[in-house]
């Protein structure tokens with residue numbers, strides 16, 4: 001397609017059938033210049049993530065200079081300070097105002113690998129004056145909890161964020177004129193899905209699937225997601241404390257299951273329950289709650305804070321009794337963060353993100369939450385995290401409202417999962433190495449662990465059962 005012979009032939013054909021003015025117009029449409037594109041990286045403030053986004057920006061500049069062209073503009077969303085930019089919609093007005101002369105926006109993550117020349121080739125095939133949206137399309141096989149059990153499943157396509165997606169300026173501009181009033185959903189769970197719903201409802205534009213926007217790298221790919229790489233050799237399990245949140249009702253059905261799966265690898269682990277019984281004698285007692293669980297999780301943080309101080313643990317991992325982890329992948333992830341900083345890592349959800357005053361983001365509890373020691377101590381010692389009531393939703397309050405009061409922006413990792421593997425699109429899971437899944441409902445947890453984590457975790461020894469005394 002791109003060879004000079006074909007190019008000459010194309011020119012020749014154009015010249016014999018068209019006038020000069022027409023030719024210039026057609027060529028302008030076919031050949032997109034790098035600076036006709038604005039790349040928008042949905043980046044995060046935390047050092048490791050900011051560094052990745054910055055590296056990606058430099059890669060794009062270098063590719064443009066190798067093409068001897070003016071580079072695309074590259075926007076790092078975390079530098080803008082626009083609240084909720086990870087849900088995309090809050091960025092649209094800024095983008096269409098700031099870049100009125102661009103033809104395309106390309107939205108992606110900090111781990112999206114972009115082959116600039118190939119991407120320009122893909123985008124250049126479309127008429128940028130139209131409302132066009134292209135990406136790697138995902139769809140659900142059955143209604144799923146993470147998409148609010150929507151029924152229009154297979155027909156409804158949403159983009160794989162990690163490969164990025166392109167939108168013409170015209171489309172971004174018309175979306176930016178839509179009011180968020182028509183878009184009041186309380187929970188932001190899967191930003192790419194919810195954004196696709198917004199696009200369809202407000203402009204009737206559907207995502208077009210482009211095979212060259214790939215899930216795995218290949219010679220023809222314009223973009224593909226880069227898999228996670230640890231930042232150094234794996235950290236020691238001795239520095240991590242696992243807290244499992246349970247209650248007497250599940251001592252028999254759930255605790256033995258996780259003890260036999262991931263928990264057998266943990267060196268420091270505690271089970272936090274409403275009572276210690278013969279099925280779980282080692283349980284630590286925390287306040288009993290029937291819903292919301294703020295008092296219970298706060299109780300876990302208090303005891304964990306003591307333990308972390310006494311035994312000098314770096315990290316606290318809190319999971320439910322039906323959360324399944326890959327311990328090895330978790331340790332690898334933690335190599336990229338400094339445990340002396342205040343850090344909270346997990347799967348980010350949003351509550352009323354359309355409301356710029358009261359909306360907030362939080363880490364959803366079931367996916368598992370990782371907190372650094374100084375943050376755990378701060379949450380307890382400052383008193384700013386005291387639960388408004390025992391039944392306040394624990395994750396929304398403690399890992400949302402409270403973190404924001406402490407000035408800590410939660411770190412999102414798409415490798416944590418609040419739901420079961422079957423609740424996610426196949427290609428989505430294929431584009432990453434999951435760290436956690438959640439819920440034992442209608443699934444065999446052992447089969448999930450075997451399929452996703454067992455092989456990776458098999459490098460760890462099985463730990464003898466041990467109980468840390470307080």
Ligand SMILES: *[C@@H]1O[C@H](CO)[C@@H](O)[C@H](O)[C@H]1NC(C)=O
Nearest residue numbers: 247248274275276288289290
């Ligand atoms: C905790 O609350 C549940 C539900 O109200 C109750 O069934 C259970 O007995 C309580 N546990 C304790 C130790 O009181």
